[in-house]
Amino acid sequence: MKWTPGVDTALTERLWLTQPRKATCLAKVVDAGGEWVVLDRTVLAPQSQSHRHPQPHDQGVLWARGEKRRVDRVLERDGRLWHRVVGAALQVGDEVNLHLDPERRAKTSRAHTALHLLLPALAAAGAHMTTDPIVRHGGNLRIELADPLTPAALAAILQKANAGVAANLQVSREHATRDALHDVTPQLFHPPHPTPGPDPVELVRIAGLCCYPCDGTHVERTGLVGRIVVAEAKRGRDGFLVVARVTA
């Protein structure tokens, strides 16, 4: 990837944080290089990786200069959000109409909230993660554990997570500086990593259940996750792999 940094360092307004249901917005190009642009506001969330819960970026389409273009990648670099507009060469000052792919976002958000329902159940079972738990596209998620789980233990973890779906708990976003953090739910990483992410810490709370550092997208209530199922559970090279997914 190649782009030329511009002089306008304005940060992009991240509309999905404050208006998670918003699927379209008008925006202006504030920096551009090749197919990549920075917009003054966006409804597309980038690939998330700063809080150890990586998830895929959103996709969408963009109307500009009377043409419809696909936005196939969104990533964050030095605090700025870059959108790749396939085949376009937009200029600073261009006005665009941006549309989110809502189905892709919904599956990613459901899977990410499902992960937050699985993490407390895994921690209660003493299961340590050896790598970052990964949300994948299509409603899938992947967790690597240090030690194997028995089928009964895995079934109990899944049952707890789905009880969280059935409880239809509120999911909300918070921010806190690192020295003012309280009641953050421990995640069992191996080696230990008690509070991942930069300062201030973005937090996602499931009411009455857990609060994790997280910059991913989520559904607004756990009842929207759907049923969580295990697609695969097996011994891997360095531990035990669990692949789960959300279903309708």
Ligand SMILES: [Zn+2]
């Ligand atoms: Zn998360």
